[in-house]
Amino acid sequence: MAIQWFPGHMNSARLKAAETMAAIDVVIELLDARLPEASTNPLVRELRLQRQRPCLKVLNKADLADPQVTRAWIEHYNRQPGVRALALSCRKPGDVARLPTLCQALAPHRNDNVKPLRMLIMGIPNVGKSTLMNVLLKRRIAKVGDEPAVTRSQQTLQLDVRHSITDTPGLLWPKIAYASDGLMLAASNAIGRNAMIDEEVATFLAGLLLRRYPALLASRYGLSAEQLAAVDAVSVIDRIARRRGLCRRGGEADFEKAAKVLLQDYRDGVLGRISLETPATRDAMLADEAAKPGGAVGTPAGEGGRELPAATTTEAADGR
Ligand SMILES: Nc1nc2c(ncn2[C@@H]2O[C@H](COP(=O)(O)OP(=O)(O)OP(=O)(O)O)[C@@H](O)[C@H]2O)c(=O)[nH]1
Numbered sequence: 389m390a391i392q393w394f395p396g397h398m399n400s401a402r403l404k405a406a407e408t409m410a411a412i413d414v415v416i417e418l419l420d421a422r423l424p425e426a427s428t429n430p431l432v433r434e435l436r437l438q439r440q441r442p443c444l445k446v447l448n449k450a451d452l453a454d455p456q457v458t459r460a461w462i463e464h465y466n467r468q469p470g471v472r473a474l475a476l477s478c479r480k481p482g483d484v485a486r487l488p489t490l491c492q493a494l495a496p497h498r499n500d501n502v503k504p505l506r507m508l509i510m511g512i513p514n515v516g517k518s519t520l521m522n523v524l525l526k527r528r529i530a531k532v533g534d535e536p537a538v539t540r541s542q543q544t545l546q547l548d549v550r551h552s553i554t555d556t557p558g559l560l561w562p563k564i565a566y567a568s569d570g571l572m573l574a575a576s577n578a579i580g581r582n583a584m585i586d587e588e589v590a591t592f593l594a595g596l597l598l599r600r601y602p603a604l605l606a607s608r609y610g611l612s613a614e615q616l617a618a619v620d621a622v623s624v625i626d627r628i629a630r631r632r633g634l635c636r637r638g639g640e641a642d643f644e645k646a647a648k649v650l651l652q653d654y655r656d657g658v659l660g661r662i663s664l665e666t667p668a669t670r671d672a673m674l675a676d677e678a679a680k681p682g683g684a685v686g687t688p689a690g691e692g693g694r695e696l697p698a699a700t701t702t703e704a705a706d707g708r
């Protein structure tokens with residue numbers, strides 16, 4: 389089942405963001421470092437290109453992502469003309485504090501009290517936009533929470549006389565083109581609970597972990613490498629249920645509860661540092677999709693294309 393979630397408040401948030409875009413200087417596009425392309429909202433790109441606003445791509449939650457893969461993503465993005473990217477974690481306030489300077493480089497004309505730099509934070513739900521704003525402000529002004537759609541309206545605050553920052557509600561888009569993107573977004577808690585089926589999302593996640601991070605699965609759930617080598621995604625969840633004593637009446641494994649355990653463990657980062665996609669897996673997915681009968685011709689990972697004002701960039705892939 390294709391995952392889609394575009395509740396009414398997102399449509400009004402999109403219209404409001406389009407309006408605000410006229411009165412800001414730089415977009416801080418927050419992506420999830422564990423799934424940078426799947427968490428890239430085409431609406432954000434469309435809105436900022438309409439107004440020709442420069443953009444800093446920030447791969448947030450880098451503390452949860454595989455550092456080697458994050459490094460590959462940063463190199464990948466920074467190779468593209470007009471794209472500036474860095475990775476960070478809101479858990480490291482020192483890294484976040486560098487953002488105004490990096491944004492300033494993208495809009496060098498906005499650099500005094502008369503023309504303060506106006507930054508707009510945009511991104512998918514639950515990616516850490518409000519947390520980022522609170523860290524920059526060094527105050528808990530915006531409400532945050534580990535669920536999608538916590539912020540429902542825009543809020544602009546003055547960082548100091550030279551900088552203002554606007555937090556926006558998380559935005560998805562009306563049609564997520566690739567099923568695996570919907571599943572990655574759902575696994576990472578960017579999709580409303582009613583728009584997904586935990587068991588389906590957890591089965592996708594288990595399959596991905598089995599292929600890419602079997603050692604992390606083995607150590608978290610006390611399964612041997614041999615056991616894992618012989619099972620599929622569904623049986624991984626079954627085994628988690630049995631290891632954790634999650635049973636229904638009659639002794640049958642409680643698949644639903646075990647699915648929730650796996651999803652929560654991934655979201656909390658207790659499995660270890662995991663990236664759901666790499667530049668190479670992204671390209672392979674797009675090639676597969678394009679080869680399907682009637683399949684869309686995929687754009688390669690990243691946006692490519694336009695020249696934007698040059699900025700100094702830093703590559704803090706570790707994010708811890
Ligand atoms: N591990 C980790 N967690 C983070 C980071 N940044 C934010 N979070 C957590 O992510 C969750 C969502 O944060 P919010 O700031 O509410 O996210 P948001 O993008 O404003 O979400 P919406 O308002 O729903 O669109 C919270 O539980 C934060 O503590 C980070 O860099 N690392």
Ligand SMILES: [Mg+2]
Pocket residue numbers: 517518519530531532538539556557558
């Ligand atoms: Mg928020």
